[in-house]
Amino acid sequence: MSMPEAAKRKNLDALRVYAPSRGNLAIENEALPYTRVAEPATKVDIRHRPFIVPKPVSVPKKTIAEHIKDNHVFAKLTAVLCVCLVALSLLVMISGYNSISAAQREMNALTKRVADMESIVEKTNVEYLFSIDVNSAHEAAGSAGMIYPINGGSGN
Secondary structure, eight states, rough: OOHHHHHHHHHHHHHOEEEEETTSBBBBBGGOOSSSSOOOSSSSGGGOOOOOOOOOOOOOOOOOHHHHHHTTTTHHHHHHHHHHHHHHHHHHHHHHHHHHHHHHHHHHHHHHHHHHHHHHHHHHHHHTTTTHHHHHHOOOOOOEEOOSSSSOOOOO
């Protein structure tokens, strides 16, 4: 190796970190099958060489029908509609349970009011049964020997 070649190799080795890759430029005798061979180095600084970019592959444009067929649009649309249908049925079921629970809550409130009224009626019946009318009180007082005071309760 002559001196300029050794300097070239040293500069190329400084550019490589671990191993040659597709982004690195190779010297002609080191070229791997997937790399492009670099132009012979001239007095140009190696750090300013442009990277080799592969040519973009041209893809033929598809028609809308081919795009729909390839991406399974109908299957995806069916799946989305099924999920929406399940969500809607769950929403209807939850709203039904909500209305049932509201009706049950109202029935429980009315049942409580009926029970309260029945207890009030029962208390009133008990008071009525144990109450004494005025005539029976006069008769009971007369049979016990009690009399009304004659002069307004003065006792003379």
